[in-house]
Amino acid sequence: MKVAIYCRLSEEDRNKQFETDDSNSIQNQKAMLLQYAMEQGWEVYNIYSDDDYTGSDRRRPEFNRLLADAEARRFNIVLCKTQSRFTRELELVEKYIHGLFPIWGIRFVSIVDNADTANKGNKKSRQINGLVNEWYLEDMSDNIRSVLTNRRQNGFHIGAFALYGYKKDPEQKGHLIIDEEAAAIVREVFTLFSQGYGKTAIARMLNDRGVPNPTEYKRLHGLRYQQPKRKNSTLWKYFAISDMLTNEIYIGNMVQGKYGSVSYKTKQNKPRPKSEWYVVERTHEPIIDRELWDKVQAMIAQRVKPFDTGTIGLFARKARCANCGYTMRSSKNRGKHYLQCSNRHVAKDACIGSFISVDRLEQMVIAELNRLAAEYLDKDELEQNIAFCDNLQGQKKRLLADMSAYEKKIVEYSKGIRELYMDKVKGLISESDFVELSKDFTSEKERLERVMIDGQKQLAKIEERIAVGDNRRELIEQYTNLEHLTREIVEILIDYIMIGKRIPGTRDVPIEIHWNF
Numbered sequence: 001m002k003v004a005i006y007c008r009l010s011e012e013d014r015n016k017q018f019e020t021d022d023s024n025s026i027q028n029q030k031a032m033l034l035q036y037a038m039e040q041g042w043e044v045y046n047i048y049s050d051d052d053y054t055g056s057d058r059r060r061p062e063f064n065r066l067l068a069d070a071e072a073r074r075f076n077i078v079l080c081k082t083q084s085r086f087t088r089e090l091e092l093v094e095k096y097i098h099g100l101f102p103i104w105g106i107r108f109v110s111i112v113d114n115a116d117t118a119n120k121g122n123k124k125s126r127q128i129n130g131l132v133n134e135w136y137l138e139d140m141s142d143n144i145r146s147v148l149t150n151r152r153q154n155g156f157h158i159g160a161f162a163l164y165g166y167k168k169d170p171e172q173k174g175h176l177i178i179d180e181e182a183a184a185i186v187r188e189v190f191t192l193f194s195q196g197y198g199k200t201a202i203a204r205m206l207n208d209r210g211v212p213n214p215t216e217y218k219r220l221h222g223l224r225y226q227q228p229k230r231k232n233s234t235l236w237k238y239f240a241i242s243d244m245l246t247n248e249i250y251i252g253n254m255v256q257g258k259y260g261s262v263s264y265k266t267k268q269n270k271p272r273p274k275s276e277w278y279v280v281e282r283t284h285e286p287i288i289d290r291e292l293w294d295k296v297q298a299m300i301a302q303r304v305k306p307f308d309t310g311t312i313g314l315f316a317r318k319a320r321c322a323n324c325g326y327t328m329r330s331s332k333n334r335g336k337h338y339l340q341c342s343n344r345h346v347a348k349d350a351c352i353g354s355f356i357s358v359d360r361l362e363q364m365v366i367a368e369l370n371r372l373a374a375e376y377l378d379k380d381e382l383e384q385n386i387a388f389c390d391n392l393q394g395q396k397k398r399l400l401a402d403m404s405a406y407e408k409k410i411v412e413y414s415k416g417i418r419e420l421y422m423d424k425v426k427g428l429i430s431e432s433d434f435v436e437l438s439k440d441f442t443s444e445k446e447r448l449e450r451v452m453i454d455g456q457k458q459l460a461k462i463e464e465r466i467a468v469g470d471n472r473r474e475l476i477e478q479y480t481n482l483e484h485l486t487r488e489i490v491e492i493l494i495d496y497i498m499i500g501k502r503i504p505g506t507r508d509v510p511i512e513i514h515w516n517f
Contacts, residue, residue: 002075003042005033006066007049008085026051029081036111037079045075055088063087067096070106080110090444098412099405155254155280161223163249164214165287176249176284182217183287189244190288194295199245203236203346213240238329238342245300248279251293252286255279314358314487315339315497321354322500322512328354339499352501356509361497362485368513369482369493396462403455406448413445492516 007029026049037044046069048062058064063086070078078101080086086108087093097108097117108117151158156174165186169175185206192202206213212220216234248255257278259271319328321341328339337358343351417438424434482489493516500510 001040001042001077002045003037003040003077003079004045004066004069004075005030005037005047006063006078006080006086007033007047008053008055008060008063009051010054029085032081032111033079042077042079045069055084055086058089058092070096070101070104073104073106076105077107077109080108082112083110083115086110094409094444094448095402095405099409100401103401103405149278152254152256152278153280155283157254157283158256161218163247164217164244165250166284176254178285178287182214185211186244186250186287189241190250190292190296193241193245194292194299199238199241200342200346202241203238206236207346211236213237235343235346237346245296249284250286250288251290252284253279253281254283314485314490315361316487318490318494319356319361319497319499321351322498322510323354324351326351328499330358354499354501354509356499356502356511360509361499361511364509364511365485365490365494365497365513366482372515396459399455399459399462403452403459406452406455410445410448410452413441413448417441417445 007026009025009029030047030049034044034047048066050060050062053060053063066078069075078086083093083097086097097115101108101117108115110116148158151174157168157176158174162168162176162179165179165183166176167179169177189202189206192205193199197205213234213236244250255277257272257276260276313330316330317327319339320326321328321343324341324343326341326343329342331338331340338355339358339361340355341351341353343353420429420434420438420441423429424431429437495514495516497514498512500512502509
């Protein structure tokens, strides 16, 4: 029997000598699990170790590598210290420990809490462990959110990093003090804008002088700030200047809560409406005086133009510079609309400066549509459709497997409720225990039934997309022989367009269209 050992530690270990070292706790887990595996006579296939990750983090690298190897049937047993080391989410307990692992022929064993899928008798205890761990996650999330909300409401800074121009006060937690080196740049930006300089012009001036942008500034000062993996990511850009000019923190007001987490089960955030932001006035020393701030806000308001829903928005957010990858901005000159990469203006040699008129790009897209339609209609549809639908068929297969596992769990929950009732009748559990446990089982059964309904909806959408793929001839024929495009057509057909620089001596601009079909 081959065993995969999984270890996890959620707290940042203070006993590491080097960042690459595993923590002492991880080492202790490994020693315990290796000894247990040896006593059982199991062959260790691999040790998977996630350090500094919570049990609710589904993006754990070693956890996901373990699951991939499990699906490939590279071992027979998953061994952990406790079930919560593997996951604290009841949904994942049901999906993997009770659902997919048995299908893949894999046994799950955790030593301390005696969880073993080979032992049919302790399944209820595993499910109860899953519920307890789920409650622990939710309660911990609520408690943390409550504390953070209270601190925000009282004007304490709770972010990992201070806003550019400030630094954390080492004498008072949650308080910001001015970082004079960066604050001088902030004052310069506000002053230049008040004197009539544009945001792109200001960015270029800073880049020409070699002033590091806020992200690079943090890195240069030893802060563990994640650097964006994009070309020219150390340069000042239009949006960095724009955001700075409207941030109230620079006048001494603490503004937080612009983004909020989707759920305690994910680290994804989404924007919150301004009415839900936490704004507390006069919490720290301002960098910008009120008179300059008011002047800048008035100038920004004067420069705001009404949104043009005509040709200028035809390729909005769809056109990207082939050189630097940034979304191209629209401009207007003598009544004609153009798309250009603004990076060519922020620094010397920052970008080749892709540029094209909207009218010309529209005609190029229409021409490519017509060429594609003619070429496709002359080819073997069967070969085309198989290639097109491969990915969708894979999604359908995975969804059906998950739904099958959920369906089995619903049946098991129903059976569990009946067994609990019989245990109550036999006097094995009390009336209160029966009510509590059956309530939890019923709740989980209803949740999985809702998941099944959502799965059916997703399945219907996938099958609909497959059907569209099988009828691509009809889809493309709808958009041939066009004279003009509409925003709706662009949204339906185009994912994005990469635009290069005009070929010298010609009017040709190379483009690469990434279609949605």
